[in-house]
Amino acid sequence: MPAKLTRDEAIHLVERIMRLDYADDAELNDWLDRLERDLVYPDVSELIFNVMPELTAAEVVDRALAYQPVEMRAIPWTRPGG
Numbered sequence: 485m486p487a488k489l490t491r492d493e494a495i496h497l498v499e500r501i502m503r504l505d506y507a508d509d510a511e512l513n514d515w516l517d518r519l520e521r522d523l524v525y526p527d528v529s530e531l532i533f534n535v536m537p538e539l540t541a542a543e544v545v546d547r548a549l550a551y552q553p554v555e556m557r558a559i560p561w562t563r564p565g566g
Contacts, residue, residue, distance in 0.1 A: 489522040491545055498541035501532055523548040 489497065497515055506512045519528040525548035532544055539547070 489518065491549065494519060494523060494545045495541045498532060498544050502541060519548070523551075525551045
């Protein structure tokens with residue numbers, strides 16, 4: 485497995501995606517998968533293609549890096565009154 489992307493590498497990859505600088509849809513999907521995995525953000529393509537006003541590549545990466553998933557606390561199930 486390749487090393488995790490640095491912030492600068494992620495920005496460069498997002499810039500290439502924004503310029504449509506990829507060979508085909510398979511390459512684009514591979515890049516998006518890698519960004520989602522390395523930035524731990526569930527839908528990077530949403531930030532790249534659907535946020536208005538349009539974000540810069542650095543803003544996309546910074547928002548993804550700032551993402552904090554909701555943590556669910558495990559609470560043992562007990563019967564009411566018991």
